[in-house]
Amino acid sequence: MTVTTLLLPVVLAASACTGPDGPTAQDAADDLAAGLASGDLGGVVLVTDTGADPQTHLTEVTEPLRAAAERAGRAPTVAVSQVTVDEDAEPRTAEVSLAWSWPLTAQDAWEYSTTTSLEQVEPPDGSDAGPSWEVRWEPELVAPDLRAGERLDVDTVAPDRGDxxxxxxxxxxxxxxxxxxxxxxxxxxxxxxxxxxxxxxxxxxxxxxxxxxxxxxxxxxxxxxxxxxxxxxxxxxxxxxxxxxxxxxxxxxxxxxxxxxxxxxxxxxxxxxxxxxxxxxxxxxxxxxxxxxxxxxxxxxxxxxxxxxxxxxxxxxxxxxxxxxxxxxxxxxxxxxxxxxDIATSFDPELQERAEKVLADVEPASAIVAIRPSTGDVLAAASGPGSEGWSTATLGQYAPGSTFKVVDALALLRSGTTPQDTVQCPETLTVDGRTYENVPGYPSSATGKVPLATAFAHSCNTAFIGAMADVDPQDVASAAADLGLVPGPDTGVASFGGDVPTDLDGKTARAEAAIGQGTVLASPLGMATVAASVAAGERVEPRLVREVVGGAPDAAAAPSASPSGSPSASAEAEAEDTTPQGTPAGLTAKEAATLLDLMSGVVSEGSASALADVPGVVGAKTGTAQYGDGSRQHVWMLAVADDLAVAVFVEDGEYGSTTAGPLMGRFLAGS
Known part of the structure; x- marks a missing residue:
């Protein structure tokens, strides 16, 4: 018996032209492989012992595999790996081995081999055509050990969702x-x-x-x-x-x-x-x-x-x-x-729950943000029930009021003013026809000619309006940036820090900016970052997401989309383009120490004296910002206690000292 074996590379080959002796076994095998790969057996001569139509059987059995391959964006292949012809058989026969590859994901393919037999068929009497080859169709030609009546199924195996x-x-x-x-x-x-x-x-x-x-x-x-x-x-x-x-x-x-x-x-x-x-x-x-x-x-x-x-x-x-x-x-x-x-955040459960408890009975929109200055971790970012689902803590945009005087103070220090230098703190100050006053109840002992430290401790509006009149708005914006008050802090989630415009048109606009009103905006996150930078002695980069741990290698490790209600992509891009870069040297340890001394005076003798008995508090700053028709106020308080910098905000309150202050005290005291 003579046996001819043809070994072929595992690729999909096109059918060769037939000669006077008709197509070869190789030609028939190539046609079969092409038909199986495409799912169309129209050009293949088939014989079967089963009652099933081969085309229908192929379509039904492979449909789940073809659907998966389509989702993967790849096409299946069937290649002839070997043809063995028995030249002595009557009629001649051949055994064909096929190599299948089903790409079921972008990276993974199911590969296997099947075999079938061919038989050479003589043409009808009187025909000029040469002999042809018939393919024997069996269910196991499509998949190993497949039997009549069986089908293939592709099911998804769900991963465990990360924490x-x-x-x-x-x-x-x-x-x-x-x-x-x-x-x-x-x-x-x-x-x-x-x-x-x-x-x-x-x-x-x-x-x-x-x-x-x-x-x-x-x-x-x-x-x-x-x-x-x-x-x-x-x-x-x-x-x-x-x-x-x-x-x-x-x-x-x-x-x-x-x-x-x-x-x-x-x-x-x-x-x-x-x-x-x-x-x-x-x-x-x-x-x-x-x-x-x-x-x-x-x-x-x-x-x-x-x-x-x-x-x-x-x-x-x-x-x-x-x-x-x-x-x-x-x-x-x-x-x-x-x-x-797993997405590792910076939340401290004890502090977050404490902040939410403190805000639970506050009716207006409100927030508490607590940052660890040594790491930038945002340990708490709580928004009260009055925020109605909006993240006031991280996305709120409000006039920061006198808490912005921390930024002013840095700009003044850089202009050559020291805490001991005298500034004028009149009871009222008129700028371009608009009269500015200090907060009701401002102590008369802190008016007139007073040290900058005293004006800061008691939050003298008129003193800061006067002192800031000659400070370049760009220097103020740079001071804000050096303290971490920027539009889009890289926290790992959509966040707003603050916006300190430099295109202030007129003396009134400068006066309002000096006391954290007008077009100056900040979030509780932004002002907590200012306090954290003072405590750390350098600019703090706040973070809510520490790292992405594990997962699929090609999965996005950064946010894939802004959550509902966050700034749009175009707005974020615009914010990045206009973000102040700060000064080349940034916030120095000496500057931060001076600012912390000023904030310490707010606790020891000024508007945050209610925090004097709270353990660990080393500095604070109050803030009140009128809005609307001027009869309502946003109220703020910043505080530094040990390795913690906190901002408390209430959208509608009395004063920073009387509304935000007690909330700050409760949060820091742990009650």
Whole structure:
């Protein structure tokens, strides 16, 4: 017996032209490989012992694989790896080995080999054509050990979503146990559903009519969720057992990605949940129905890193008859998922919860930001309930009032003025027809000719307006930048620091800027950064995200998108273009020490004397900024205590000393 073996490179070859003896076995094998790769067997002569149509079988079996390859942006290949012809057989036969490659992800392909046989067929009598080759079709030609009635399936293997960590690298946002509570319509009948829904709505605090309508509209076997509560510290006035005792109610155990409490830094951390249709459409196939994604805040900005990279598994699914007999699917190929990265933040749970507790009863928008000067870590960034979901702490833009005098003081020091130099502090000062006054109750003993340190301690508006009149606005902006007060601090999340304009038109504009009003803007984060820079002796770069830990190698380690409500990309780019760069030398340790001495005087003899008995406090500054028609005030207080710099802000209050001051005292005292 003569056997001819043709070894070919593993590439997809085109069919060769046929000669007078007809196509070769190689030609037939090439046509088969091309048809299998394209999914079109129209040019291949096939014979089969099964009742299934080969084209239909190929299409149905490989459809999940082709869909995965399309998502991966790559095409499958089938190559002829070997053709062995039996020259002595009557008729001649050949064995063909095929090398398959299904690219199922951008990096991973399922590769395997199958074999089939060819048989040479003589032309009909009287035909001038040469002999041809027929391909024997069997299910295992498509995939190893595939049997009639079986199919292939491609399933996604979900990764574990990454956690959001606190400053101690302990989980902040992580999978926590919850109860899903709702009406299970299989527990009742059509004539009981309405009453059951209304009783549950009354217990959990929903609108009775709305929830009853939702239950009515759902299918007869639906579970209609009313509320989801935490299993630990649910924060509601009923228990899961209370709900479970009601007729028609089902209480289902589940898990959700949650922060320690429902309010914990939610304006910054945001939330996660099932992907919306809009997110799925915009993801270009990366997100599917049912996936958990970040919906707002940090969790949305870092969603690509948090969600990781899904894996997949290819299975051979038994026929319906075999499945009924108990046969399980067989795994043929697997790509392991890459779990999501952890996002290490700077939040200190104790300080964040303390700040939220202090602000819990403050009705106007409010914020407390606490920074560790030695590292720049933002340990707390709390926005009160009056902020209504907006991150006043990190995105608020308000006139900083007299807290801005810390910046003024640095500019004055650089102009040659010392804390001991005398400045004029009249009771009133008129600039271009507008009269400026000091805060009501300003001590008369601190008026007239006083040292700059005294004017700073008692926050003399008229003294700073007069002293700053000859200071170049660019020097003020540079001083602000050296203290870290810039429009877009690189905190790791969308943030606003401050805006100190240099194009001040007229003496009135300069006067207002000198007392932190007019067009000067700052956030609580920005002013806390100013205090932190003073405490650190150098410019502090605040950070809310410390690092991205682990995750898929190609996942974005930086925010992928601004969370809802944050500055637009164009606005951020504009802010970067106009950000003051500060002076070449930056804030020096000597300058910072002088500023801290000035802030110390505010505590020992000035407007923050209420903090004198708070342990660890070494400096402070109060601020009040009129807004609107001038009858209402934004109120501020800055303080430095040990390795902590804090800003307290209330959108609508009396004075910095009387409204913000007590809140600062409670926060620093830990009450």
């Amino acid at each position: 959001v960590l606190d400053v101690h690298d302990e989980p902040l946002v992580t999978e926590r146990d919850v109860w899903r509570i709702g009406i299970d319509k299989t527990f009742g009948t059509a004539d009981t559903w309405d009453a059951q829904a209304r009783r549950l709505a009354m217990v959990v605090g929903l609108d009775l009519d709305d929830y009853a309508a939702r239950v009515e509209a759902a299918g007869d076997k639906a579970f209609v969720e009313a509320i989801t509560i935490r299993q630990k510290n649910p924060g509601v006035n009923f228990t899961a057992e209370d709900a479970r005792s009601l007729d028609g109610v089902n209480v289902v155990a589940d898990t959700l990605e949650l922060a320690p409490t429902s309010t914990f830094a939610r304006e910054v951390l945001g939330r996660s949940g099932p992907a919306t249709a809009e997110i799925i459409e915009a993801s270009d196939g990366a997100v599917a129905t049912g996936d958990v994604v970040g919906l707002s805040g940090l969790q949305a900005a870092y969603d690509e890193a948090l969600r990781g990279a899904p894996g997949l598994v290819v299975q051979r699914v038994p026929s319906e008859q075999d499945a009924d007999a108990g046969e399980e699917p067989t795994e043929l190929f697997r790509v392991e998922p890459v779990d999501g990265a």
